[in-house]
Amino acid sequence: MQEFFKDILSIDGVKGIILFSFSGAPIFKTFTSAIKQDPEDMQWGRFIESLKGMRETDFLFEKGRVYIRRTAIGYLVILMGLFVPMAILRLNCDTLLPSLTPEKSSKRWPRFFKR
Secondary structure, X not given: OOOOOHHHHOOOOEEEEEEEEOOOOEEEEEEOOOOOOOHHHOOOHHHHHHOOOOOEEEEEOOOOEEEEEEXXXXXXXXXXXXXXXXXXXXXXXXXXXXXXXXXXXOOOOHHHOOO
């Protein structure tokens, strides 16, 4: 999964990525710099619940920024510095979204898909 996020992580100022399921469980996480607290120690369920219905959002803080994007499997949370080119980040997220889809099984028509 690291391969999917390499373009986003290569953007100057991006500090890390966390992919959450819709229930708030971390699916994937990677950081370019050290963080003070492990994200799995935090209660993310209520925060993810509050995002219900949002396609994307951007939080601006005094020392950083958080960009959140809804995907087919959950929410993508990108931690970054204040001065990140958002147009490039959004473009990379748009190209990434089709690859983050749940796997569909072909159990309905199994004989047609056998090799």
